[in-house]
Amino acid sequence: MVPLLEVKGICKSFPGVRALHEVSFPVGSGEAVALIGENGAGKSTLMKILAGVQPPDAGDILLDGEKVTITSVEDSLSRGIALIHQELNLATNLSVGANIFLGREPLKHGLIDEKKIEERSREFLERVGLEVDPNVLVEDLTIGKQQLVEIAKALSIDARVLIMDEPTSSLSQRETEQLFKVAKDLRSNGVSIIYISHRLGEVIELADRVVVLRDGETVGELAQNEITHDKMVSMMVGRELSQFYPHDPQEPGEVLLSVENVRTPEHPEHAISFDLRAGEIVGMAGLVGAGRTELLATLFGVTPSLEGKISVEGREITVSDPRDAIQSGMALVPEDRKQQGLIIDMAVGENMSLASLRRDQKKGFLNFAAEKEISDKMIGRMKVKTPSDRQIVRYLSGGNQQKVVLGKWLAMNPRILLLDEPTRGIDIGAKQEIYLLMEELSSQGVAILFVSSEMEEILGMSDRALVMHEGQISGELSREELSEEAIMQLATGIASEAAA
DSSP: OOOSEEEEEEEEEETTEEEEEEEEEEEOTTOEEEEEOOTTSSHHHHHHHHTTSSOOSEEEEEETTEEEOOOSHHHHHHTTEEEEOSSOOOOTTSBHHHHHTTTOOOEETTEEOHHHHHHHHHHHHHHTTOOOOTTSBGGGSOHHHHHHHHHHHHHTTTOSEEEEESTTTTOOHHHHHHHHHHHHHHHHTTOEEEEEOSOHHHHHHHOSEEEEEETTEEEEEEEGGGOOHHHHHHHHHTSOOTTSSOOOOOOOOSEEEEEEEEEOSSOTTOOEEEEEETTOEEEEEEOTTSSHHHHHHHHTTSSOOSEEEEEETTEEEOOSSHHHHHHTTEEEEOSOIIIIIOOTTSBHHHHHTSTTHHHHOBTTBOOHHHHHHHHHHHHHHHTOOOSOTTSBGGGSOHHHHHHHHHHHHHTTOOSEEEEESTTTTOOHHHHHHHHHHHHHHHHTTOEEEEEOSOHHHHHHHOSEEEEEETTEEEEEEEGGGOOHHHHHHHHTTHHHHHHO
C-alpha cells in the first residue's frame, strides 16, 4: 500500500551544523510511528520541516504517493499535518472554542458565529473525550486537558497526520492514560501519528513502529514485535549498554539526615520517619499524588512541616524556609526545572551562580569574578553543551537545562542532595550522564534522596527504596528486595492492607 506520508532523503544544514542528512521513512494510514533519538539527533528539525516552519535543503515529502511542497504552517495544516508542540501553542486568555477555531472562525453576516463555534467545538471535544464547556477559558484547565484541546484543534482542520512532541512531559499518570486512549482511538479511525518521546515505556505501549535518528541520520527501524527498551537504547546511542545504570552500591556512612514524625501540610494526618546515610542513594517511589514532591518541599523548607524533627549530622535543625536548609548543607533540584529551578531568560553563568550569590558576595555587591569561576567550572564538570556561559538558558536542550540546575547546587558543595524527577523530559544520553554524576557524588559521601516515576530508574540506581502511598511511607525495600511487583504493591497500598 502507498504510505499516507513519506519523507525521502531529507537534508537540512545550519551554519556549522548538519542537522539532517538523507533522512527517509514512511508513515502508513492509521499507523503510530515513534521517532526517537538523543537531543540533537534531528527530530525537532524534521518535525519543523513537516509542519512548514522550515524548508528542507534537499529531499522530498510525499502525501498519498504524490510529491508536495510545504512552504508554510498554513500550507502544512491545509494538507492535514498538525504539530502539537511540547510547549502548548494555545491562547490561554481565550475560551476553549475560540482556541479550536482561532484564525478560522466561522462567520455570519460578517461577524464571528459564536453559536456555531460552540456547537462544532463540542463535536471535537467529544471525539477526544474532553468533557468541558467550550466557553471555559483555557487557562482554567489542567495541562492534560489543554493537551486534549490542542488535539481537538488539530481534528478541526481534518488532520490526517498528528505529530506529538513529548506530549506527556507535564502530565499526570491519569492524564497520560487519557491521552493514550485518545491517540489509539484516532489511530483506529485512520489518523496517523508521529510520536516523539524520551519515555521509552510509552513508545513500547503506543508505537506500531520505531524510527531511530542519530546525528541527523536514520540509523534503523524496529517493527512492533522488535521494540524493546534495550534495542532502542542501543540504536540511539550507537553502542550496547549492558549496564545502563552504573550504580555500584557502597557501604553507607554516618546518618546525615534524620526525619522523625514529620507531618507535611498536604498530608497532616501522616507522620513520616526515615534516615539517610552518607554515600547512600535512596529512591523514593510511588504513584502521582502519593506525596513525594510535597515531602521534599517540606524537608527543604518550601512548605515547613507542621510538626516533627529534622536533624542533620545528629543536630536538630529548624527548617522554616529554604535558606535554613541550604545553610544545613541541603540542596533541592525541583521537578519543574523551568518554573522552579531556573530563570530561563537569564544566561547560563547567571543561573549557575544563583544559589551561591549570598556566599560569594563582595562587600554586599555581586562578585562577577566568582560567578565566572563557578560557571566555567560547572559547565566543564556537568558537560553542558552551550556556546558560552552567556547563552540564554531558554535555548538549551532539556538535558542541558537540567545540568545547569544541578551545577547551580553542586557549586554549594551540599552534603544532602534531594532530586525530584531528575531525568524527566531528557534524552537517554543525558540521563546516563546524570546517573554517573549521582554515582560520583555518592562515592564522595553525599547522601542522595531521589524521587522518580520511572520504575527502571528506581530499580537501577537505588541502594534501597522508600515507597509512598497517599501521603505516608508504606514500606521500605532493600536493594535485594527491589522489584517492580514489590514496589507496585506498596505504591498501591496492597502490601499495607495485607500486613494489616
